[in-house]
Every structure is written in C-alpha cells, then in structure tokens.
Amino acid sequence: MRTLLAVAALVIAMPAAYAQNVDVGAAEALAKKSGCMKCHSVTAKKDGPSFKATAEKYKGKPDAEAALYKHLTTHPTIKIDGKEEKHESPKTTSDAEIKNLIAYILSR
C-alpha cells in the first residue's frame, strides 16, 4: 500500500517538479530556433505529437527524461505520411539547454 501511495505521489508530483525547474522562455526560444514548432505544437495536432500529448505519454515514467533525451539527440527515424525521415536535433550544443527543453515538454 505504501509503495502504491509513493508511486501515485511520484506520478502526481512529476509534472510539477519539471515545471518548477524549467526556464520556459529559454525552452520556447530553443524550440522555435530549432524548427520544432514546424511539426509540433504545445497542445494542438500537427504532423508530430503535441508537447502535451508527449507529456501525457511519459507521465509517471521514471525513464521519461532519458527517453526524450535519446529521441532529441540521436536523429531517430520517424514516419510522417508513411514516409520515413530523420528527426532533427535541437540547434544547440548545450546539454543543459536540451534538458531544459525536455523539462519544458514534460511539464506541459
């Protein structure tokens, strides 16, 4: 029971924890500069999933940050309209900026 409660608390607290540590302005600027918003939106449907949908998908998953970090930095193959293409990486060399962007996405 205690474990269950702890997990539940973690799930509830996780988005709030991400939100506390995120620099929203910097994350939005990086997303814009990197062209993320061409395929993604914060809440609306575009070719890629919205940030809100991604946050919901990873809600409560302890590996969320690592999974998104891998997705954003290793150019994985994605499918749009049945055609395969490489996912772009954020236009920065700073790990901290990428992690801030991930925290921003997960806090939506």
Next chain:
Amino acid sequence: MGWWANLQQRCRTCSRVTLGAGVLVLALVIGAVMLTAGAAGLAWTNTEQFCIGCHEMKDNVYAEFKGTIHDVNRSGVRAICSNCHVPHEPWPLIKRKMRASFELWGHFRGVIDTKEKFEKKRYELATRVWTRMKETDSLECRNCHHDNAFDPDKQSEKAKARHSTMKDKGLTCIDCHFGIAHHEPDGPGPQELRLVKQ
C-alpha cells in the same frame, strides 16, 4: 444667404437641360468626395497605428508580434496587422471591416480590457481567426505567399514533402502555420476544428 437666392433665381430662369447637367455634376462631385473619403478612411483603419490605438491590441497581440518573422527579418519586408487580418480584395475587405466594427462594441464593454480577460478569451478569438482563414483557404496568407510562385529548390526537403501533400489532405496554410505571430492558445488547433459550412 445671397448666393442661395441667386442660385434659386438662376434655376428658375435656366433650361431643364442645364439644370439636369448641374445636378449631375454636383452628384458626381459629392460621389467622388465620398468615395475618396471612404477609401482614405478604409486605408487609415488598415494602418499599424490605428490597429494598436487601443491597449487591448497594443499590450497583447501586438506585443507578441514584435520580434517575430513577420515583424523583423533579413529582407525588411514586414506584414502588419491588416496584411494578415484584412482581405486585400475590395468586397471581402468591406465585409471584414463591417464585421470588425462590431468589435468596437466589445471594446466599449471592456470584454478584453485586462490581461486576465484577454487570456480567458484567447482561445475563442484564435479559433475565430482560424475558422475564417480555413473558410477562405488562408486568403490572408496567400495575399503574399503564392503557391504557384513557390520555388521547390529553395525549400527544405521536409517543407517540400509537407507542401506536396497539403491539397490531398485538405489542409490550408493556417492548419500548420499557426501561433507564428502570436502565442499559441491552449487547446485543439486548426486541424481539429470542425467547420460548419453556411
């Protein structure tokens, strides 16, 4: 009032043809003055200064627009409020202006006169613009961005791929290019809007 008496006297003595010609010339002059004044008035309401004359626009949507690609860019060509929110063709322009005049009522009632009220209304206002643009196949975008003038060689591979399927998918510019001049509202986007055709 000597000129009026003089005119009456002349009218009594002149022929009907002269009187008719005089009335016609007068009507033409009045018509030309009204047309010029109307066109000047419409042109004035299309200026940036007019649009940001009220704080609702200046402090919210205009503040968000500053610094975006349509405000500052490498070539210095700007798209001001009216370029994107007012059709350029005469009849749609007049129709839009007539509808926009109802927004004055909202201004006087203070519908969005605080930041909080504006944020509460943001999604509704955005969907109104998206709906109009979907109905007109993004007319306001196409006033400047002509798809028959697209040079595919100058577009990225991704842009080329997306643009090549937009017609088949029944999409228009605003379906993907939203939230570029103003903050994106919280809620479903243009692709999720269900249009009810009148």
